[in-house]
Amino acid sequence: MTEQSLDTKKAPEGPPPPAPSLTKAGPDPEQPSLRRGNRNTAVLLAFTAVTNLADGVTKIALPLLATQASASPAQVSAVSLTLTLPWLLAALHVGVLVDRLDRRRLLWGANAMRLIALGSLMPLAASDGITIPVLCAVGITLGVAEVIALTSASAMIPALTPPEGREKANTWIAGAETVCNEFAGPFVGGLLLAAGTGIALGVTWVSYLAASLIIVLLVGRFRAVRDEAAKDAAPATVRTQIGEGLRYLWRHVLLRTMALILTVLCACWGAWLALMPLFATTVMNLDSRQYGILLSALGVGGLAGALLVTWLNRFFGRRWVMFADLVGTFAMMAVPALTTELWVVAVAAFLGGMGGTLWTVNARTMAQRIVPDAMLGRYGAVSRLFSWGAMPVGAGLMGLIAEWFGMETAFGVFAVSVVLTIPPFFKVLTGSALTEAFGDTART
Numbered sequence: 277m278t279e280q281s282l283d284t285k286k287a288p289e290g291p292p293p294p295a296p297s298l299t300k301a302g303p304d305p306e307q308p309s310l311r312r313g314n315r316n317t318a319v320l321l322a323f324t325a326v327t328n329l330a331d332g333v334t335k336i337a338l339p340l341l342a343t344q345a346s347a348s349p350a351q352v353s354a355v356s357l358t359l360t361l362p363w364l365l366a367a368l369h370v371g372v373l374v375d376r377l378d379r380r381r382l383l384w385g386a387n388a389m390r391l392i393a394l395g396s397l398m399p400l401a402a403s404d405g406i407t408i409p410v411l412c413a414v415g416i417t418l419g420v421a422e423v424i425a426l427t428s429a430s431a432m433i434p435a436l437t438p439p440e441g442r443e444k445a446n447t448w449i450a451g452a453e454t455v456c457n458e459f460a461g462p463f464v465g466g467l468l469l470a471a472g473t474g475i476a477l478g479v480t481w482v483s484y485l486a487a488s489l490i491i492v493l494l495v496g497r498f499r500a501v502r503d504e505a506a507k508d509a510a511p512a513t514v515r516t517q518i519g520e521g522l523r524y525l526w527r528h529v530l531l532r533t534m535a536l537i538l539t540v541l542c543a544c545w546g547a548w549l550a551l552m553p554l555f556a557t558t559v560m561n562l563d564s565r566q567y568g569i570l571l572s573a574l575g576v577g578g579l580a581g582a583l584l585v586t587w588l589n590r591f592f593g594r595r596w597v598m599f600a601d602l603v604g605t606f607a608m609m610a611v612p613a614l615t616t617e618l619w620v621v622a623v624a625a626f627l628g629g630m631g632g633t634l635w636t637v638n639a640r641t642m643a644q645r646i647v648p649d650a651m652l653g654r655y656g657a658v659s660r661l662f663s664w665g666a667m668p669v670g671a672g673l674m675g676l677i678a679e680w681f682g683m684e685t686a687f688g689v690f691a692v693s694v695v696l697t698i699p700p701f702f703k704v705l706t707g708s709a710l711t712e713a714f715g716d717t718a719r720t
Contacts, residue, residue: 308496313437317445319493320429320436325452326490327387327425330483332461334394334418335359337469337476341401342411351408358415362423363664367657370423372517374653379428380491380498386425387488393417394481401473427660431652434644436496439715443586446640450633451582458575500650521654524647530713531647531655533704534639535662537697541605542663543670544690545632548608550671555683560616573622577604577629584630585637594710597634602694602701604631609691613684642713 308316335356342355374382393414400406429449437445468476512520526532556562556570588597608628611621647655670690678686 308436308438310438310441312495313441313445316436316494316496317441317448319490320433320445321448321452323383323487323490324429324449325456326483326487328453328456329461329464330390330480330487331418331422332457333465333468333476333480333483335457336462336465337473337480338411338415338418340469341406341473342408345406345411346408355408355411355415357668358412359419359422360664360668362416362419363660364668366420367423367427367661367665368518368521368654369514370420370427371521371654371657372514373424374427374431374657375500375517375650378498379432379500379653380494382424382428383491384488386421386428387484389417389421389424390484391481391488393421394477394484398474398477398481401477423657427653427656430640430644430656431500431649432494432498433640434649434652435498435501436494439645442644443589443637443641446637446644447582447585450636450640451579454578454582454629454633455575458578500652517654521651521658524651525655525658530704530709531643531659533700535659537602537701538635538639538659538663539666540693540697541601541632541635543666543673544605544609544694545628546667546670547674547686547690548628549667551674551678551683551686552612555612555687559683560618560621562618566618570618570622570625573625574629577626577631578633580626581630581633582637585634588634589638593707594638594714595705595707598638598705599701600627601631601635602697604628606691606694609687609694613687613691642710645715646713 338359339352339356342352346352397406397410397414400410433442433445433449465476468479525535552570553567556567562570585597588600604624604627607624611624615621643655643659644652674686674690677689
């Protein structure tokens, strides 16, 4: 989620003015070979799998440790919030860092933050000295590290892989994020915590250390490419560069529309995840095993999307494959409003998870082609600020609507919000616009 409008008939708004610190998107004379790209893809895949597995463990470990330190629901919720709050508070500034500095060193820095945070927590856990303020500090540190790592890794892909290898790279990396962070990580975290808090924290610490060693194997360029004028000009302020990133996204018709649509879809995801535990146990009357099946459907759907996205793009075209995310998210929200049958709700969750991966792979591949290299960090940060920042907003709205009008009505309201994104999708994400954005003649 070109410095020219991709469909002037459909989107008459003017193109964003060129920023002095940016290079134009286009062929890179330092483009890596396919062999080197395959190596880098394997390295980034391993790094993503290990770190997201560890992230998934921490996301279940910290809230559980909070329940041992306090019986206050507000304090326990605050610990969970610290893990995601940095996306709202720090993403824009991190985007500037990613466009200014060596991106591999930023990955090392992110993992160093993780190692320090967990390293300071382990002795406190061994001596029963864990408190809510300590957990909040650790959560904030891990959250900021996640923002740095994800933004840096995504921005590195165009410099490390040739254009023909980027879809494969994005496919496997998105699949690893889904499976390891949302599915395997929490499961492994539960097993490790059952074996002991010290074991869980220790294994996670070792995982982050291993990830730091893995990225030594990357080969290529790790700094953003800038034109000669930008090199000679005085460095822009952080505020100026943040403004450039915001204006670039907002003035680019295709990317702006995708970002706004994704904001609605992510708000629906946040709403579903927030209300489904209560809905499943009180309305659907599910036990813990059945609820686990329901949540697993999301992860399985995401994995299926990663495995099928290339084939689906070729057979149906990218436009319809991306539209599948709207269909899947609508099903996630509409089905619980209409039925409480477990298998039906699980199928809807599967479609939602699958659609999310299909959108992610295509959107990342598109952005890595048309967004200038010197803007990739800020673009990634701004787009994630829109999307991931919408998840807690959606969760809050879902709670209010459910409290006032009932849970079924709340699901229905969010289903209607997805329907409202369909007209702008078909107006702006035209076949010709996507063909030009992807720069090929594949079906769109």
